[in-house]
Amino acid sequence: MLFEKLGLVPELITTVSELGYTKATPVQKQVIPLVLNGKDVMATAQTGTGKTAAYALPILQLLSKKKTKENIKRVIRALVLVPTRELAAQVGKSIETYGKNLELKSCTVYGGVKFTPQTKKLSRGVDILVATPGRLLEHIKQDNLDLSKVEIVVFDESDRILDMGFWEEIVTLSKMIPKKRQTLLFSVEQSKSVKRFSELTDIKPVKVTINNQGDLAKKVRQTIYICDQNKKTALLSYMIGSRNWHQVLVFTKTRQSADEVGAFLEESGLKTLILHGEKAHSKRTKALRDFKDGTIRVLVATDIASRGLDIEDLPHVINYELPGDAEDYIHRIGRTGRAGNEGEAISLVCQEEKSVLKDIERLLKYALQVEFFEGFEPKVWIEKEANKHTIKAKIERSQAKRNKTANNIVGMRKKKENDRNALKKAIIKKRKKSKIKVSTQKK
Ligand code: AMP
Numbered sequence: 001m002l003f004e005k006l007g008l009v010p011e012l013i014t015t016v017s018e019l020g021y022t023k024a025t026p027v028q029k030q031v032i033p034l035v036l037n038g039k040d041v042m043a044t045a046q047t048g049t050g051k052t053a054a055y056a057l058p059i060l061q062l063l064s065k066k067k068t069k070e071n072i073k074r075v076i077r078a079l080v081l082v083p084t085r086e087l088a089a090q091v092g093k094s095i096e097t098y099g100k101n102l103e104l105k106s107c108t109v110y111g112g113v114k115f116t117p118q119t120k121k122l123s124r125g126v127d128i129l130v131a132t133p134g135r136l137l138e139h140i141k142q143d144n145l146d147l148s149k150v151e152i153v154v155f156d157e158s159d160r161i162l163d164m165g166f167w168e169e170i171v172t173l174s175k176m177i178p179k180k181r182q183t184l185l186f187s188v189e190q191s192k193s194v195k196r197f198s199e200l201t202d203i204k205p206v207k208v209t210i211n212n213q214g215d216l217a218k219k220v221r222q223t224i225y226i227c228d229q230n231k232k233t234a235l236l237s238y239m240i241g242s243r244n245w246h247q248v249l250v251f252t253k254t255r256q257s258a259d260e261v262g263a264f265l266e267e268s269g270l271k272t273l274i275l276h277g278e279k280a281h282s283k284r285t286k287a288l289r290d291f292k293d294g295t296i297r298v299l300v301a302t303d304i305a306s307r308g309l310d311i312e313d314l315p316h317v318i319n320y321e322l323p324g325d326a327e328d329y330i331h332r333i334g335r336t337g338r339a340g341n342e343g344e345a346i347s348l349v350c351q352e353e354k355s356v357l358k359d360i361e362r363l364l365k366y367a368l369q370v371e372f373f374e375g376f377e378p379k380v381w382i383e384k385e386a387n388k389h390t391i392k393a394k395i396e397r398s399q400a401k402r403n404k405t406a407n408n409i410v411g412m413r414k415k416k417e418n419d420r421n422a423l424k425k426a427i428i429k430k431r432k433k434s435k436i437k438v439s440t441q442k443k
Contacts, residue, residue, distance in 0.1 A: 003021070009061055012102075031058075038062075039205070040203040042198060051186055055184050060098055064104055076145060077152065078151065080131070080156055083164050086288065088108050088130050095130060106126055106128040107121045133173060151178075151181055152181060159187040170200070220336055220343045221344045227350060227378050236265070240297070249299050249301065253322070258301060262274035271297045305335070315343060316336065322349060
């Protein structure tokens with residue numbers, strides 16, 4: 001559907017066409033008109049489906065309709081709450097881009113960085129604030145901002161906000177925002193816990209569900225390589241090097257393993273950086289920037305990078321280890337194959353991870369393609385194959401023996417028969433001779 005048909009103002013139509021968006025995505029098609037009509041919405045949509053624009057474009061339009069007078073200080077009228085710093089930075093940037101042809105100001109606040117630049121920006125007045133819950137509360141404590149004039153609240157990746165244990169902060173923040181407001185709830189999965197948000201805010205939102213997880217993952221070519229745990233790092237670096245891949249996001253299950261894998265790849269000569277929760281924010285931002293602009297070839301990350309990150313045209317995702325939670329598999333592989341592009345996701349799976357693989361297949365509702373990588377076949381498989389060969393050779397040997405014995409028996413039977421025939425012939429000959437002798441004597 002064209003954006004013009006969704007009721008967006010010309011300034012926003014110009015922006016989206018400058019960005020190269022020709023058609024609205026399914027979530028945009030459904031959510032934009034609802035938000036423009038002032039409805040509360042509860043939408044289930046993955047990142048990568050265009051959900052940021054689905055709420056950002058109508059919010060920008062609604063706010064720009066009621067312009068702030070030049071001489072009056074801007075107040076926060078829209079608040080977007082997100083679970084992670086990375087998602088905050090990404091959403092903040094998207095809102096700035098989508099609003100570039102409008103007279104609105106936005107600001108993004110998240111932890112791990114200095115307060116002062118954020119405080120300064122807030123003090124100049126903003127219309128839209130994007131924030132992580134923790135840092136937002138800290139700013140409120142320092143009296144740097146006021147939420148009493150908020151008209152629209154977005155809980156982006158609300159399921160993740162809950163997973164990360166921010167419920168208390170959400171309850172506290174909800175009390176600071178006017179009850180009469182528009183609420184937009186976005187979650188990655190349809191989860192019961194998200195209902196808690198609508199109960200907390202006492203709303204009956206219009207429900208919008210985009211595609212199910214399995215369908216979404218189908219866009220991505222998925223391959224499972226069964227291999228031994230102790231061969232994984234060698235296989236990983238060999239695969240990236242031999243296939244000449246230049247932008248690979250590698251997921252590990254733990255921070256420790258991210259550090260180890262990252263160090264191994266770097267030593268193997270592949271330019272690599274590591275992203276996990278223990279890294280300083282400046283390092284996390286740098287790692288992401290260098291990865292996006294191609295300065296580094298590999299980014300090794302924990303599940304902190306599995307949600308929300310939008311890296312355009314990311315061609316390869318490798319699961320060095322499968323995640324503990326099957327749902328995270330879908331988030332991880334969702335980092336590739338975004339906005340209609342094709343992607344490839346590879347998982348290195350060892351014997352111990354086979355039950356997690358089954359859980360993932362159950363969630364996807366289809367079986368994944370399982371292969372061996374030549375030269376890195378698992379020990380158990382090699383042994384089985386070798387065993388198969390040994391057994392085959394054994395069978396062949398005993399078959400040959402049996403054949404030999406059978407041949408011998410046939411030979412012996414033939415010889416006996418020949419001997420018998422020869423004896424018969426000799427007897428007949430002898431009898432004939434003696435008959436001739438008798439008849440001549442009679443004569
Ligand atoms: P999101 O789901 O908001 O993280 O968006 C994922 C990616 O899709 C971003 O790179 C957006 O720039 C892009 N995108 C959003 N809407 C559209 C659209 N209508 N057409 C093409 N790309 C889009």
